[in-house]
Amino acid sequence: MVLADLGKSINQALSSVTRATGDVDEDTLDAMLNEISMALLKHDVGLAQVAKLKTNIKKKVNIKETLPQNRKRVIQKAVFDELCALVDTQQEVWKPKKGRSNVIMLVGLQGAGKTTTCTKLAVYFQRRGFKTGLVCADTFRAGAFDQLKQNATRAKVPFFGSYTEPDPVVIAKQGVDKFKKDMFDLIIVDTSGRHRQEQDLFDEMVQIGDAVKPDHTLMVLDASIGQAAQLQASAFKEAADFGSIVLTKMDGHAKGGGAISAVAATQTPIAFIGTGEHIHDFETFSPQQFISKLLGIGDIQGLMEHVQTLKLDQKDTIKNLQAGIFTLRDLRTQMENVMKLGPLSKVASMIPGMAQFADQLGGEDSNRRLKAMVYIMDSMTKKELDSDGQIFRDQPTRVVRVAKGSGTAVREVEEVLAQQKMMAGMAKKMGGKDGLMSRMKAMQ
Ligand code: GDP
Numbered sequence: 001m002v003l004a005d006l007g008k009s010i011n012q013a014l015s016s017v018t019r020a021t022g023d024v025d026e027d028t029l030d031a032m033l034n035e036i037s038m039a040l041l042k043h044d045v046g047l048a049q050v051a052k053l054k055t056n057i058k059k060k061v062n063i064k065e066t067l068p069q070n071r072k073r074v075i076q077k078a079v080f081d082e083l084c085a086l087v088d089t090q091q092e093v094w095k096p097k098k099g100r101s102n103v104i105m106l107v108g109l110q111g112a113g114k115t116t117t118c119t120k121l122a123v124y125f126q127r128r129g130f131k132t133g134l135v136c137a138d139t140f141r142a143g144a145f146d147q148l149k150q151n152a153t154r155a156k157v158p159f160f161g162s163y164t165e166p167d168p169v170v171i172a173k174q175g176v177d178k179f180k181k182d183m184f185d186l187i188i189v190d191t192s193g194r195h196r197q198e199q200d201l202f203d204e205m206v207q208i209g210d211a212v213k214p215d216h217t218l219m220v221l222d223a224s225i226g227q228a229a230q231l232q233a234s235a236f237k238e239a240a241d242f243g244s245i246v247l248t249k250m251d252g253h254a255k256g257g258g259a260i261s262a263v264a265a266t267q268t269p270i271a272f273i274g275t276g277e278h279i280h281d282f283e284t285f286s287p288q289q290f291i292s293k294l295l296g297i298g299d300i301q302g303l304m305e306h307v308q309t310l311k312l313d314q315k316d317t318i319k320n321l322q323a324g325i326f327t328l329r330d331l332r333t334q335m336e337n338v339m340k341l342g343p344l345s346k347v348a349s350m351i352p353g354m355a356q357f358a359d360q361l362g363g364e365d366s367n368r369r370l371k372a373m374v375y376i377m378d379s380m381t382k383k384e385l386d387s388d389g390q391i392f393r394d395q396p397t398r399v400v401r402v403a404k405g406s407g408t409a410v411r412e413v414e415e416v417l418a419q420q421k422m423m424a425g426m427a428k429k430m431g432g433k434d435g436l437m438s439r440m441k442a443m444q
Contacts, residue, residue, distance in 0.1 A: 002300040006257065007294040009416045010083070011037035014295075015148040017075055023068040029075065033057060036079065043257035044226045045086070049264050053082045080291060086260055088287035093244050093271045094216045096130060101180045103187045103212055107205050107240045108220035109232065110193030113248035113274055115144060117220050118272065119151040120282040121246075126157065135175030136161035137208055140192040148190060155279055158184075159357045168192060168204060173211040189214065200389050202239035209240065217242040218271065226258040233262035248274035251281065280342055312337045326427035329385040331420045332377040340369055372408050376416050379405030388424055 013035035020028055033054050040050045060078040063071065096102035104121070108114045115138070122132045132423055134152050136159065138144035145161040152159035160175035172189050179187040194201065209217065219242040221229055236242060245266075247259050250273045263270055272283040314337070317330045341347050377385065379402045384391055392398050392413075399417070403410045 006039055006043045009042075009295060010036055010079070011295055013039065014076060014079060015433055018072050020072075024063070024071040024075065026063050027057070029061060029063055032075070040257060044259035044261070045257035046227070046230060046264070049086055049261055053086060056082050056085070056281050057291075063186065080295070083291045083294070084287040087263055087270065087285075087290060089263065089267050089269045091267075091269045096125065096186050096215070098130075098185065101184055101187060101263045102130075102216070103176055103211065104213045105189045105191060105205075105209060105214035105217045105240075105245075106220055107191055107217060107236055107242060108193055109222075110141060112193060112220045112222040113145050113246075114138075114193055114220045115151065115190055116277065117218075117246050117248060117274060117282075118148065119155050119157065119271075121218075121272070122152070122157040122186075122188055123155050123279050124272075124282055125186050125234040131183070132186040132188065133175075133179040133182075133184045133187045134159040135172055135179070135187060137172035137189055138192040139166055139171065142193055144190075144192070147441050151279075158357045169207045170310075172208045176212045185311065196437055198235075200396045202235075205240045212228050216244070218244055218246055219268070220246045220248060221259055221262060222249050223247045223259040223273075227261070229258040230265045233266045233268075237266045237268065242268065244269050244271035246270070246272045246274060247285070251275045260383070278342075280340075282368075307341070312340065320432060324430065325388070326420065326424040327386050328377060328380060328389060328420050331416070331423060334375065335370060335373050335377070339374070372406070372412055373416050373419075375406040376402055376408055376413050389420050392417055 013032045016035070017024055017028055017032050037050050037054055040053070041047065057075075057078045060081070061071070061075050066074050096104075106114050106118055106121075113326045115136075118134055122134055126132045134148060134157055136148040138148075139162075145163065148161060149159055158179075160171075160178055162171050162174075163172075167172050168191070172191075176187050176189065189208065189212055191205055192201065217240055219233060219236050219240070221233055223229070225232070233245070245263060245268055247270055273283050273285050273290075274283045275283060311366055313333055317326075320326060320330055384398065384402075399410055399413050403413045406413075
């Protein structure tokens with residue numbers, strides 16, 4: 001995550017207090033606050049916000065009036081709360097209402113990730129039962145419509161745009177009217193991010209806004225641009241008065257503190273964060289969850305929400321397990337479920353205590369191996385997939401055929417078979433009338 005280093009530095013500063021032998025005094029607190037301030041400044045958080053955080057923590061802790069045995073706990077809590085306050089505007093984030101057409105307009109500079117975010121948003125709300133459509137009103141950038149069209153088609157989201165109409169205001173209006181007529185719940189309008197003159201860009205945004213009357217305007221802000229984020233957000237706020245922010249590229253390696261300052265400067269809540277180029281690399285933003293993750297405390301709530309929206313397919317496998325069976329098809333279903341979860345690094349960062357291992361997990365190599373396993377199983381016949389794998393041991397030529405068909409090595413196919421055999425062994429022990437699953441059920 002973009003702010004992982006910042007999290008490490010703050011943790012280090014905090015542990016200098018929590019590990020201190022003897023009583024924590026004013027000097028220890030000051031030293032810790034200086035360390036935290038340096039870390040925040042280094043990550044582009046604005047000077048004013050850092051100064052405020054420091055003063056607030058000192059005020060909250062009040063060393064002289066806090067019993068020595070309580071000081072460490074009080075300091076930890078004050079630091080956590082003030083870090084949350086940095087990104088918390090105390091305002092509720094807008095939500096579309098069911099039973100009517102909601103229009104969202106996305107604004108932001110070219111390259112910020114607007115078009116990508118449009119599709120991510122559409123998929124996010126589609127999964128939550130909103131009939132969603134996308135409108136491409138970016139006529140300035142050649143290929144913008146193609147990009148939206150491609151993303152939307154892949155994500156199975158209806159879209160509207162034009163290769164011939166040069167006026168973005170006309171397209172936006174036509175698209176929104178069409179989707180409204182077709183009773184769409186949510187209509188997302190992508191606008192242009194570049195013009196020869198900045199003023200032209202802002203004028204166009206206002207004109208589109210007047211034409212489609214959005215219920216909500218979202219600003220898409222690239223988190224990796226550092227201090228420039230604050231200026232950019234302020235300029236857009238004046239022109240388009242957006243209601244919330246989407247911070248993109250939070251997965252990159254650049255500093256992200258500038259974006260935090262932008263939030264503070266415009267007093268606008270962050271609604272979502274983008275954590276990668278993939279459609280599902282998109283999360284709702286909550287200050288507490290964000291800071292918990294930053295400090296490596298985990299984000300179980302986020303993980304639960306993530307898993308619930310994936311609609312993982314477990315039914316048949318559970319039925320099979322109860323019967324003491326685990327077929328190759330079961331292995332394939334479970335592999336798909338794992339892949340739906342996203343990179344392991346992301347899952348790990350949401351589990352308390354696992355955050356420090358996140359960097360080591362889910363790299364290119366493990367993703368490639370997961371995909372190879374699915375290709376292997378896709379090259380099997382129906383009969384093979386529904387088998388317990390013995391068919392391959394009886395006829396080894398099948399292994400060679402599957403390896404060829406899936407473009408993998410024989411060794412990789414054998415590994416998949418070994419994995420399934422191991423799971424089948426476990427299923428045998430767990431399933432059946434006298435198995436572990438039945439006994440556990442009986443105990444409930
Ligand atoms: P637009 O010009 O504002 O519409 O920006 P695009 O949607 O075309 O995005 C610009 C580039 O940023 C593309 O290469 C995207 O794949 C990439 N991008 C967008 N969001 C994210 C994100 O959250 N993380 C990363 N790593 N890349 C992103």
